[in-house]
Structure formats: C-alpha cells, structure tokens
Amino acid sequence: PPGGLALDVGTGTGDLLRMLLDAAPAVRALGVDITPEMMALGKSRLRAAGGRAAFVQGDALRLPFPTATFDALVNGFLLRNLPDLPTALAEMHRVVRPGGRIVCLDITRPPRGPFGWLFHLYFFHWVPFLGGLISGDWEAYRYLPRSAQRFVEAEELAEMMRAVGLREVRYQKLMMGTVALHVGVRGV
Numbered sequence: 001p002p003g004g005l006a007l008d009v010g011t012g013t014g015d016l017l018r019m020l021l022d023a024a025p026a027v028r029a030l031g032v033d034i035t036p037e038m039m040a041l042g043k044s045r046l047r048a049a050g051g052r053a054a055f056v057q058g059d060a061l062r063l064p065f066p067t068a069t070f071d072a073l074v075n076g077f078l079l080r081n082l083p084d085l086p087t088a089l090a091e092m093h094r095v096v097r098p099g100g101r102i103v104c105l106d107i108t109r110p111p112r113g114p115f116g117w118l119f120h121l122y123f124f125h126w127v128p129f130l131g132g133l134i135s136g137d138w139e140a141y142r143y144l145p146r147s148a149q150r151f152v153e154a155e156e157l158a159e160m161m162r163a164v165g166l167r168e169v170r171y172q173k174l175m176m177g178t179v180a181l182h183v184g185v186r187g188v
Contacts, residue, residue, distance in 0.1 A: 004071035010078030014042025
C-alpha cells in the first residue's frame with residue numbers, strides 16, 4: 001500500500017529492492033542480507049532513493065525484526081540457497097502483517113521434453129563453462145545448477161508456504177518454465 005513498508009530478504013546488492021522502489025514510489029523498503037560486503041555495494045547504488053531504502057545485516061532464518069512489521073516481503077533467487085527452508089518461510093510469515101503479501105522468485109526445474117533437454121545442456125554445461133572461463137570462479141558457476149537441481153519443485157514450495165500459514169498461495173512459471181513466482185498472503 002502507499003506509504004507501506006516492504007522487506008527484501010537476501011537483498012544482496014539491492015537489485016530487487018531498487019526495482020521495488022521504482023515500481024512503488026510511495027513505499028519505504030529495507031533490505032536484509034547476511035553478507036555486509038554485498039549490501040555495501042547496494043547502499044552505494046541506492047543513494048538516489050532519497051531515504052526510502054535502508055540495509056540491515058541479518059539471517060533469513062532469524063530475521064532481526066518484530067512480528068508483523070512489514071506490509072510486503074520479497075525475495076529473489078534466495079530460497080534455494082537456504083539450509084532450512086521451512087524455518088525461513090516461517091520467519092518471513094512472522095514478520096509480515098496480517099493481510100501482507102510474500103512474493104518469492106526462484107529457479108524451478110524445467111519441464112521435461114526437448115526444451116528441458118536443451119535447458120539442461122545450457123544451464124548445467126554451458127553456463128558453468130562460460131561463467132568459469134570469463135570470471136575465473138569455476139566453483140560459483142558449478143554451484144548455480146547444483147543448487148537449482150536440489151531445490152524443491154514449484155508445487156512443493158507452494159505447499160510449504162501453506163504449511164506456515166500463508167493463504168491464497170499461487171505460483172506462475174516464467175521463462176519457459178525455468179523460474180517460478182510464488183505469492184502468498186498472511187492470514188488475518
């Protein structure tokens with residue numbers, strides 16, 4: 001809502017936070033991340049937000065905010081990296097006000113068939129090879145497809161969101177079924 005307060009969990013360099021502020025000019029937002037170095041870069045990028053954004057160091061498994069603080073919560077490409085997904089979802093549910101929305105964007109397993117095979121070839125072979133070649137950080141680009149492969153299916157994530165008390169949970173697969181956008185509402 002206008003004048004509302006939003007939280008970006010796992011904000012990193014604040015890219016999603018910046019998009020949120022651009023899309024909703026009347027919203028104030030906080031970004032929380034466990035890595036201070038990432039947030040330092042985000043702070044320098046968001047100086048133009050005019051005091052509408054701030055960063056706080058914290059763990060997604062123990063969010064450093066009181067219960068029912070935020071009107072909305074977002075996260076992008078975070079959940080598959082967490083060691084305890086049910087705890088993280090419960091924490092997200094805890095810090096959102098009744099009626100508030102939680103929006104999660106993450107990789108999901110692609111559909112089977114010819115596209116799935118092509119995506120597998122690209123994501124599991126070309127991305128690690130080219131990413132490692134360009135950056136010199138081979139392990140980072142091997143980690144990406146492995147983390148996606150271990151992550152839950154889109155429907156399973158929706159069920160986990162319902163299990164922590166979110167209502168009206170729905171999801172949409174995007175980018176030819178390789179990414180899923182989940183939305184849930186905290187009950188009153």
